Amino acid sequence: MMVKVIVTHKPGVLDPQGQTVLQSLRQLGYRNIRDVRIGKYIEIELDATSREDAERQAAQISDKMLANPVIETFRVELE
Amino acid sequence: MTFAVITFPGSNCDRDCIWALEGVLGYTVRNIFHREKSLGSVDAVVLPGGFSYGDYLRAGALAHFSPIMDAVTAFAHEGGIVLGICNGFQILCEAGLLPGALVRNRSLKFVCHEVSLRVENCATIFTSQYQEGQEIILPIAHSDGNYLTDPATLSTLEQERRVVFRYTGPKRFDALDGNPNGSVNAIAGIVNSEGNVLGMMPHPERACDPDIGRTDGLGIFLSVAQSVVRQSAVLAE
Numbered sequence: 001m002m003v004k005v006i007v008t009h010k011p012g013v014l015d016p017q018g019q020t021v022l023q024s025l026r027q028l029g030y031r032n033i034r035d036v037r038i039g040k041y042i043e044i045e046l047d048a049t050s051r052e053d054a055e056r057q058a059a060q061i062s063d064k065m066l067a068n069p070v071i072e073t074f075r076v077e078l079e
Numbered sequence: 080m081t082f083a084v085i086t087f088p089g090s091n092c093d094r095d096c097i098w099a100l101e102g103v104l105g106y107t108v109r110n111i112f113h114r115e116k117s118l119g120s121v122d123a124v125v126l127p128g129g130f131s132y133g134d135y136l137r138a139g140a141l142a143h144f145s146p147i148m149d150a151v152t153a154f155a156h157e158g159g160i161v162l163g164i165c166n167g168f169q170i171l172c173e174a175g176l177l178p179g180a181l182v183r184n185r186s187l188k189f190v191c192h193e194v195s196l197r198v199e200n201c202a203t204i205f206t207s208q209y210q211e212g213q214e215i216i217l218p219i220a221h222s223d224g225n226y227l228t229d230p231a232t233l234s235t236l237e238q239e240r241r242v243v244f245r246y247t248g249p250k251r252f253d254a255l256d257g258n259p260n261g262s263v264n265a266i267a268g269i270v271n272s273e274g275n276v277l278g279m280m281p282h283p284e285r286a287c288d289p290d291i292g293r294t295d296g297l298g299i300f301l302s303v304a305q306s307v308v309r310q311s312a313v314l315a316e
Contacts (some may be wrong), residue, residue: 013227016187016263040136065144068137068173070180071227 001048003058004077008039009069017032051078080304081107085151087142088113092128092164092284099287102126104300121242122307123160124151127227128220128282138181138223139169148174160204160303161276165221168268168278177271177278179228179234184254186219191220193293194259194281196244197205203243203270204306205277208298212245215295217281219259224280227264228287235296236269242267244279302309 009015013038022036039063044061048054056074082100086093093110098263101108107198109121113131118124142148148170148292155161155176163171184190189226193216198209210216228236244267248257258265260280268279 013182014185016183016185018189027108044199064259068140069181070172070229071180073184 001046001051001054003044003046004055005042005044005058005062005066005074006039006077007042007062007072007074010073012056013049014072020050039072040062040066054078080307081109081121081141083109083111083118085111085113085124085126085196086146087131087145087166087170089106090129090166092166094281096125096164096284097126099284099307100297100300103287104155104297104304106151106300106304111147113142113147116146116150118147118150118154119176121159123162123303124154126151126161126163126170126210127284128165131170131175134166134223135199135227137173138168139168139171139173143173144165144256152176155271155276157261158273158275159306162205162303163276163278164282164315165219165224165282167262169223169279170277171278172183176271177230178227179269181223182225182227183223184225184259188253189220189222190224190253191218192251192259193218193249194246194267195257196281197247198243199245200240200243202240202271203274203277203302205302206243207302207305209302214226215298216286216293217283217296218285219281221260221280224260224262224264226260226280228263229307232274233263236263236266239272241270241272241274242268243270243277259308 015036018036062074246265258270283299286293286296
């Protein structure tokens with residue numbers, strides 16, 4: 001089963017890459033862009049007995065390794 | 080006096096640490112590969128700088144799960160002395176042995192130059208050989224040295240005087256305030272609440288040998304050695 005994990009900075013945590021991209025977009029003339037946040041997108045193929053099981057496993061490994069709870073949050077998406 | 084220096088895949092300051100401890104100071108060093116599961120009998124552990132696992136995922140995130148880290152964590156929990164330098168500091172934060180996290184430098188640039196630091200607390204295992212408030216100069220070399228923590232933890236760190244080193248300069252084009260990476264409160268190094276685990280971004284091991292420059296980093300290793308000697312004297316009584 002394919003599981004997608006999206007890791008983003010917590011609100012309030014400075015994202016210097018996002019800020020730099022934001023500035024570049026504004027320089028290009030996109031004045032309507034309010035904010036840019038850059039995160040991580042991770043695809044995981046795993047064996048699971050059900051969608052709930054896949055979701056539970058993905059959440060467990062995200063919590064343990066893929067996201068650092070001090071600075072990041074994650075969400076799990078199933079196909 | 081026996082130090083363990085751990086080598087992770089991608090560590091690149093392990094040999095510098097070994098040279099400082101063994102070559103310059105004459106201590107015994109056990110260089111331990113990350114796949115090993117035991118530290119053996121050592122007095123202190125050094126997690127050196129570098130780019131363990133290529134900094135993939137997050138700096139230090141994957142090294143935290145290396146086999147040797149269970150032994151390092153157990154050693155720290157028993158009160159063993161653990162020093163994490165640069166990538167070692169990042170690994171200690173990822174492992175939860177120190178609070179907070181180290182994120183991308185404010186400038187988004189790899190910074191590699193000497194910085195001045197104030198020794199904020201000389202009553203720790205790691206700093207007894209310095210004077211309170213002493214200014215020392217050490218090199219830094221990192222992309223992810225921007226220390227970050229929540230306001231409550233930050234105020235605890237400050238109140239308990241666990242900020243051991245703070246950046247004081249120099250003022251540069253990419254660091255007008257003298258803070259090279261944007262760390263909150265210009266934090267360069269912290270200890271855990273028990274005081275036996277230190278993480279710091281600057282490299283004391285690169286400032287130990289008079290033949291290649293400054294020696295301001297010696298004080299950290301000498302402080303650790305002295306506290307080990309004192310501990311064994313207490314135990315012998």
